[in-house]
Amino acid sequence: MHIEVLNYPLVQIPAGAFAMGTIPTGLRKTDPEEPQRSVTLDAYAIGMYQVTNAQYAQFVEATGYPQPQFWADARFNAPDFPVAGVSWYDATNFLEWLCGLTSEAYRLPTEAEWEKAARGTDGREYPWGNTWDAAKANTSESQNGQLMPVGSYPAGVSPYGCYDMAGNVSEWCSDWFHAETYRYSPSDNPQGAIEGRRKLIRGGSWRARGEFAARCANRAAYEPIRAVHIVGFRIAIDL
Numbered sequence: 001m002h003i004e005v006l007n008y009p010l011v012q013i014p015a016g017a018f019a020m021g022t023i024p025t026g027l028r029k030t031d032p033e034e035p036q037r038s039v040t041l042d043a044y045a046i047g048m049y050q051v052t053n054a055q056y057a058q059f060v061e062a063t064g065y066p067q068p069q070f071w072a073d074a075r076f077n078a079p080d081f082p083v084a085g086v087s088w089y090d091a092t093n094f095l096e097w098l099c100g101l102t103s104e105a106y107r108l109p110t111e112a113e114w115e116k117a118a119r120g121t122d123g124r125e126y127p128w129g130n131t132w133d134a135a136k137a138n139t140s141e142s143q144n145g146q147l148m149p150v151g152s153y154p155a156g157v158s159p160y161g162c163y164d165m166a167g168n169v170s171e172w173c174s175d176w177f178h179a180e181t182y183r184y185s186p187s188d189n190p191q192g193a194i195e196g197r198r199k200l201i202r203g204g205s206w207r208a209r210g211e212f213a214a215r216c217a218n219r220a221a222y223e224p225i226r227a228v229h230i231v232g233f234r235i236a237i238d239l
Helices: 028-033 053-063 088-102 111-119
Strands: 008-013 016-020 037-041 044-047 170-176 199-202 220-222 236-238
Touching: 008 111, 016 111, 037 111, 044 111, 053 088, 111 170, 111 199
Parallel strands: none
Antiparallel strands: 008 044, 016 037, 044 236, 170 199, 199 220
């Protein structure tokens, strides 16, 4: 599948169950990921790559929407780098523009959809397996000190063929964050908390310590108005 206007490939994720979250570790920092549970999702498609500067530029040029503030910095502005420094509202405005062009219901993934696409169905720690490997993701351990072109780490691809789900930029999800979501949310197609102050981000970033932050189950969040130099997004759609 492709979003033709963007030349953006999507990966189809089949319906079914997967292991979401973390088995209790006794570490307070993993509390929001607990308990690990079986979650069942309907079929959907998600971006093979993070949305790039070149793709986001089409939106900016077509609408006059403000450029991300970090485009003035060479560490962020190459066309094939993932767009960074976009708020949750910026991402959803981009998607509204895209929906208007294509008449398709493109959206941000839920955090459950994001996690299944990243780890598959076997509960692995990282997209490539259970052992941290700094050579498979753009995180602080890589010592690049900047973004990298999307798809630069083929050895770190997820079981479904998604790139950069560990590192490069963290990614906005549609859900509101709540620290105890997993204790009360449904096991079928969970949508997250019904309200909140912060939106979920997933996947670690080029600045993060990847061994912890780039784990598939790691949860973090920012206020949706914030445009942060470590956060971008990828696209999803129902099938």
